[in-house]
Amino acid sequence: MAETSPSFTVTMNDGKSAKPEQPVPEPASKQLTWTSGKQTIKYTATAEMLPLHTDDGTLIGHMFALSYVSDAADKSDRPVTFCWNGGPGGSSAMVNIGGLGPRRVPINTIKQLPCPTKPEDNPYSLLPTTDLVYLDAMGTGYSKVAEGYDPKKVWGVDGDADAFMRGIAQWLTTHERWNTPLYLYGESYGTMRNSVLMRVLGERGIALTGVIEQSTILDYAPTLSGNDLYYMGMLPVYAATANYFGKAGAGVDQFEWFDRAWRFVDEKYGRALIASDSITPEEEHELAVEMSELIGLPAEFIEGKHLRIELDIFRKTIMADEGLFTGRYDTRFTEPAYMDVQGDNE
Numbered sequence: 001m002a003e004t005s006p007s008f009t010v011t012m013n014d015g016k017s018a019k020p021e022q023p024v025p026e027p028a029s030k031q032l033t034w035t036s037g038k039q040t041i042k043y044t045a046t047a048e049m050l051p052l053h054t055d056d057g058t059l060i061g062h063m064f065a066l067s068y069v070s071d072a073a074d075k076s077d078r079p080v081t082f083c084w085n086g087g088p089g090g091s092s093a094m095v096n097i098g099g100l101g102p103r104r105v106p107i108n109t110i111k112q113l114p115c116p117t118k119p120e121d122n123p124y125s126l127l128p129t130t131d132l133v134y135l136d137a138m139g140t141g142y143s144k145v146a147e148g149y150d151p152k153k154v155w156g157v158d159g160d161a162d163a164f165m166r167g168i169a170q171w172l173t174t175h176e177r178w179n180t181p182l183y184l185y186g187e188s189y190g191t192m193r194n195s196v197l198m199r200v201l202g203e204r205g206i207a208l209t210g211v212i213e214q215s216t217i218l219d220y221a222p223t224l225s226g227n228d229l230y231y232m233g234m235l236p237v238y239a240a241t242a243n244y245f246g247k248a249g250a251g252v253d254q255f256e257w258f259d260r261a262w263r264f265v266d267e268k269y270g271r272a273l274i275a276s277d278s279i280t281p282e283e284e285h286e287l288a289v290e291m292s293e294l295i296g297l298p299a300e301f302i303e304g305k306h307l308r309i310e311l312d313i314f315r316k317t318i319m320a321d322e323g324l325f326t327g328r329y330d331t332r333f334t335e336p337a338y339m340d341v342q343g344d345n346e
Contacts, residue, residue, distance in 0.1 A: 024049050024062055031071065034102040036123040042071040043102065043127065049142070050135075050170040052163060060149055063167040064142035066092075067133040068102050069175070079130040079181040079209065082168055084137070086188025086215075088160065091141030092134040095187050095214075101134070102127045110332045130183065135167050161196035165204060172206075181209040191216040228273040231308050235269060236261040238295040238314050241331040247296030247318060261294050272307060 027048035034041045046069070049062040070078060085094040097105050097119065104122035107113065126132060136143040138154040145151045154163045172178050186194040191213040198211055222229045239261035242248035249257040272279055272287050279287075285299070287307055292299035295309070296318055302309065315326045319334060327333035 061145040064136040081130045081183040083185040091136040185212040187214040242296030
């Protein structure tokens with residue numbers, strides 16, 4: 001008798017939710033007091049889900065907003081600043097409890113935070129001069145795309161800005177603040193979001209008073225591998241990191257070592273990169289030796305890379321003898337090194 005093939009039962013995910021949609025939470029508010037030195041401000045913190053709709057009334061989803069509004073009776077000329085950081089793909093927590101909000105998670109230089117840590121009033125908050133509203137991009141934080149709505153329509157440069165425009169309009173309507181001075185505050189990718197959003201708001205007749213950009217990136221080209229400006233800008237960072245860990249410039253003040261690296265970039269390194277293959281092997285070797293003294297990597301290694309060291313390569317190499325790699329945003333931090341089989345080090 002001929003053998004028969006075994007049969008299998010396959011369960012496919014048809015994209016439908018296993019459970020019915022959860023009801024949208026009602027807004028929740030709490031009155032609080034911010035204190036810094038002799039200054040005190042009473043304010044109300046409100047967490048809410050803002051419904052977003054297309055022009056034809058289709059529900060896009062709900063955007064999470066966490067706002068801090070002064071309890072002062074007269075708000076006629078008090079600004080509102082809408083805040084977010086970058087990613088894309090991140091909520092606005094970084095510039096909230098990590099930056100500008102009335103409460104913050106305290107840090108102690110580069111020491112790791114205790115767990116649990118105790119939040120405190122933030123002396124650097126913008127609350128004394130403006131009300132603050134933190135919006136989470138759709139699909140981040142508590143913001144949720146509606147069931148049946150194509151998330152690709154909001155997960156893109158233009159769709160993202162359109163969603164934020166609608167979130168801002170909804171908040172201004174809900175809180176009756178259409179006549180208030182209006183600011184945008186963006187960090188990292190949030191600065192690119194602002195550049196698109198300010199146009200979208202203008203097209204809808206929503207006037208801005210100002211736009212604030214932190215860690216601005218409006219042109220990604222200088223950050224891409226192969227761009228010589230990238231290598232010029234990163235070399236002093238490498239030098240400062242090597243000096244911090246005692247891999248270069250022993251006994252030299254960190255700021256002096258950083259400035260010395262900049263002079264090397266201005267006087268020699270930049271010109272060599274622009275000259276590219278027209279420099280001789282002897283010149284490339286001499287530059288590699290000088291770079292090695294500044295950034296702590298072997299001259300032969302630098303020469304093999306033709307003087308061009310990527311950040312990820314530096315992070316993996318500078319502390320390799322100790323089995324560590326350095327931080328991406330702050331290279332003074334270290335963690336046990338990843339193995340290549342673990343994938344992306346970022």
